[in-house]
Amino acid sequence: MASDQENSRRRLKQLLGKPGNRTCADCGAADPEWASYTLGVFVCLSCSGLHRNIAQISKVKSVLLDPWSSTEVEFMDSVGNNAAKAKYEQIVPAFYYRPTHKDCTLLREQWIRAKYERKEFLCVERQEPYSAGYREGFLWKRGRDKGQYLSRKFILSEREGVLKYFNKHDAREPKTIMKINTLNATFQPTKIGTAHGLQITYLKDNSTRNIFVYQEDGKEMVDWFNAIRAARFHYMQVAFPGASTSELLPKLTRNYIKEGYMEKTGPKHTEGFKKRWFTLDDRRLMYFKDPLDAYARGEVFIGSRENSYTTLPGLPPNIQGYHWKFGITIVTPDRKFLLMCETEEDQKDWIAALQTVINRPMLPQEYAVEAYFKHKP
Numbered sequence: 273m274a275s276d277q278e279n280s281r282r283r284l285k286q287l288l289g290k291p292g293n294r295t296c297a298d299c300g301a302a303d304p305e306w307a308s309y310t311l312g313v314f315v316c317l318s319c320s321g322l323h324r325n326i327a328q329i330s331k332v333k334s335v336l337l338d339p340w341s342s343t344e345v346e347f348m349d350s351v352g353n354n355a356a357k358a359k360y361e362q363i364v365p366a367f368y369y370r371p372t373h374k375d376c377t378l379l380r381e382q383w384i385r386a387k388y389e390r391k392e393f394l395c396v397e398r399q400e401p402y403s404a405g406y407r408e409g410f411l412w413k414r415g416r417d418k419g420q421y422l423s424r425k426f427i428l429s430e431r432e433g434v435l436k437y438f439n440k441h442d443a444r445e446p447k448t449i450m451k452i453n454t455l456n457a458t459f460q461p462t463k464i465g466t467a468h469g470l471q472i473t474y475l476k477d478n479s480t481r482n483i484f485v486y487q488e489d490g491k492e493m494v495d496w497f498n499a500i501r502a503a504r505f506h507y508m509q510v511a512f513p514g515a516s517t518s519e520l521l522p523k524l525t526r527n528y529i530k531e532g533y534m535e536k537t538g539p540k541h542t543e544g545f546k547k548r549w550f551t552l553d554d555r556r557l558m559y560f561k562d563p564l565d566a567y568a569r570g571e572v573f574i575g576s577r578e579n580s581y582t583t584l585p586g587l588p589p590n591i592q593g594y595h596w597k598f599g600i601t602i603v604t605p606d607r608k609f610l611l612m613c614e615t616e617e618d619q620k621d622w623i624a625a626l627q628t629v630i631n632r633p634m635l636p637q638e639y640a641v642e643a644y645f646k647h648k649p
C-alpha cells in the first residue's frame with residue numbers, strides 16, 4: 273500500500289500536468305519543480321530562490337524532494353498558477369515589463385515582489401510611480417571621462433516628451449535632454465558591474481549615445497524602467513494611431529541582439545586590426561573602444577538581403593594584420609566590413625545574429641535611416 277508521501281508526490285505530479293502549471297508562474301520557464309505552498313503556485317528553481325526573499329508571504333518546497341502534507345497538496349490543487357495569475361495579475365498595465373526566465377535577477381525579483389508583496393496589480397494607485405507620466409529622482413550616473421559614478425537628478429516628463437538630467441542638484445538647465453521617441457533602456461548588470469545597472473541610449477544627430485545609471489533600491493530602478501516604457505507607449509499610441517497594443521509593446525524597450533569583442537580593420541583593409549566592443553542594436557552595429565563608452569567609435573547600418581546586404585564567413589584573400597582567426601565579412605551596397613572573432617563559436621553566433629537582421633525586410637522608416645548612414649561624412 274502506497275505511503276502518504278507517495279500519494280502526495282503522485283498528486284503533485286498530476287497537478288504539474290494541469291494547464292498553467294507546466295510553466296513557472298513568474299517567469300514562464302518550462303517544467304517547474306518547486307512550489308510556494310502558501311501562495312499555491314508552481315515555480316522554477318531560480319524563482320523559488322527569489323520567493324525565499326519574501327519568506328513572510330511565500331514558503332517554498334521542492335515538489336520532488338521535500339515532504340508534503342495532504343493539506344498542503346489540497347491547497348496547491350485549490351489554487352494553481354492560472355488562479356493565482358487571475359488574482360495577482362488583475363490589472364497589470366500593458367506597458368509593464370513582464371520578465372521571462374532569460375531576464376536579469378532584478379527584473380524577476382521585483383516582478384515577484386510587485387505581485388505578491390506589494391500587490392501592485394490589484395490597485396491602480398499602487399502603480400503611480402511608473403504610471404503618472406512624470407517622475408523625478410536621483411540616480412548614480414557614470415561620468416564620461418573618469419568613469420566614476422556621480423549623483424544626478426533625472427526628470428522624465430511625458431508632457432514634454434523627454435528624459436533629462438541635471439549636473440548640479442540646483443541647476444535650472446539640464447545637462448542633457450533625451451527625446452522619448454529615440455529612448456531605449458536595458459538592464460546590463462554584468463557589463464556595468466552592479467546588479468541594478470541600467471543602460472539608457474538615445475539618438476543625437478542620428479548617432480547613438482549611452483548613459484549608465486544605477487540606484488541601490490531595486491524597486492526604484494525597475495520603476496524608472498517601467499516609467500520609461502510607459503512614456504514610450506503613450507508616445508507611440510499617438511505617433512502610430514493605427515497600431516495595435518501587441519504591435520507597439522515589442523518597440524517600447526529592447527535588449528541588444530548581441531554584444532561582445534571582435535577585431536576590426538579600417539575602410540582600406542590595410543590597417544592593422546584593433547580589438548573593439550561591438551553592439552548589435554536592431555539595424556545598428558556599433559563599435560566602442562570600451563564597453564562603457566558614451567559614444568560609439570563608429571556605426572554600421574545593417575539592411576536586408578533584398579537591398580544587397582549579406583554576411584560571409586572568412587575574409588577576402590591577402591588580408592593581413594589580424595590576431596584572431598575566425599573572420600566575418602559584412603557586405604553592404606557601399607563597402608565590405610572585415611571583422612575577426614576569437615573563437616569559431618563566436619563567429620557562428622555573430623553571423624547568426626547578423627543574419628536574423630538581414631533576413632528581415634526593411635520597414636519604410638528604415639530606408640530613411642539607411643540614407644542618413646550613406647550620406648554621413
